[in-house]
Amino acid sequence: xxxxxxxxxxxxxxxxxxxxxxxxxxxxxxxxxxxxxxxxxxxxxxxxxxxxxxxxxxxxxxxxxxxxxxxxxxxxxxxxxxxxxxxxxxxxxxxxxxxxxxxxxxxxxxxxxx
Amino acid sequence: xxxxxxxxxxxxxxxxxxxxxxxxxxxxxxxxxxxxxxxxxxxxxxxxxxxxxxxxxxxxxxxxxxxxxxxxxxxxxxxxxxxxxxxxxxxxxxxxxxxxxxxxxxxxxxxxxxxxxxxxxxxxxxxxxxxxxxxxxxxxxxxxxxxxxxxxxxxxxxxxxxxxxxxxxxxxxxxxxxxxxxxxxxxxxxxxxxxxxxxxxxxxxx
Numbered sequence: 001x002x003x004x005x006x007x008x009x010x011x012x013x014x015x016x017x018x019x020x021x022x023x024x025x026x027x028x029x030x031x032x033x034x035x036x037x038x039x040x041x042x043x044x045x046x047x048x049x050x051x052x053x054x055x056x057x058x059x060x061x062x063x064x065x066x067x068x069x070x071x072x073x074x075x076x077x078x079x080x081x082x083x084x085x086x087x088x089x090x091x092x093x094x095x096x097x098x099x100x101x102x103x104x105x106x107x108x109x110x111x112x113x114x
Numbered sequence: 115x116x117x118x119x120x121x122x123x124x125x126x127x128x129x130x131x132x133x134x135x136x137x138x139x140x141x142x143x144x145x146x147x148x149x150x151x152x153x154x155x156x157x158x159x160x161x162x163x164x165x166x167x168x169x170x171x172x173x174x175x176x177x178x179x180x181x182x183x184x185x186x187x188x189x190x191x192x193x194x195x196x197x198x199x200x201x202x203x204x205x206x207x208x209x210x211x212x213x214x215x216x217x218x219x220x221x222x223x224x225x226x227x228x229x230x231x232x233x234x235x236x237x238x239x240x241x242x243x244x245x246x247x248x249x250x251x252x253x254x255x256x257x258x259x260x261x262x263x264x265x266x267x268x269x270x271x272x273x274x275x276x277x278x279x280x281x282x283x284x285x286x287x288x289x290x291x292x293x294x295x296x297x298x299x300x301x302x303x304x305x306x307x308x309x310x311x312x313x314x315x316x317x318x319x320x
Contacts (some may be wrong), residue, residue, distance in 0.1 A: 002124070008128050030133065053126075055126065077129055080132050
């Protein structure tokens, strides 16, 4: 393995659960305000995952009061305190960008049967 | 201060403690061997010459082999000179490691840019495209290259198609993110000219 590949994949965090596209997850984000920092939860559906190693990122979409918010989190960032899975989703696409044009019942993700 | 010869290995990213992501280029810098020390008396100026990267003796001309033998090293692929004031302590055959850059906050990196061959003005000079439809026939062609009877010539330096890339370029004042003396690595913020495995010269910024 070449050195850059090693740098990208060594020492990755192992405290994150396995999750995939369509899952609803809680991302605990560390937020700095002045010299104080606190942790805020961002709950939403995973609509895309991108990259590998320390360049991996996840796009989370949530809808609050009719306004959708999408945030892209670099998974390895120290600002991502923790991630927990709330719901597993059953989906048929690798990227759920089609949710962007939909609202209400059409924007649902079916829950995975276990 | 002297610099180093290195090899661009590729790019990745690191995180600051604040969570900010920093794009970094990983360069294998050195170890370089000093192959010649030039001074005022013998050469008219003071400098050191260093080499980097192994090369088979059978691919090295005999005069070069002798030159490297004098320094007590195997033949090296790349050789470069750094001007240095007299009174330094470098000797022939010394090994220079990445630690010489450990104290530099900013470095300049010189490399050969990726060769793009004979390129048009859109790629080479960031000119705009013409309309693709409505009977237009100059989609990627360049536009007018000048005026009329006056001045009756094309202005010098007019941006035109030609060879693009494969040219030495220096990127200045790159922040040094980390120096790994064990693995001979230096991480600089941002990109560096050239392709992967390309040879680069790294020197502290002035």
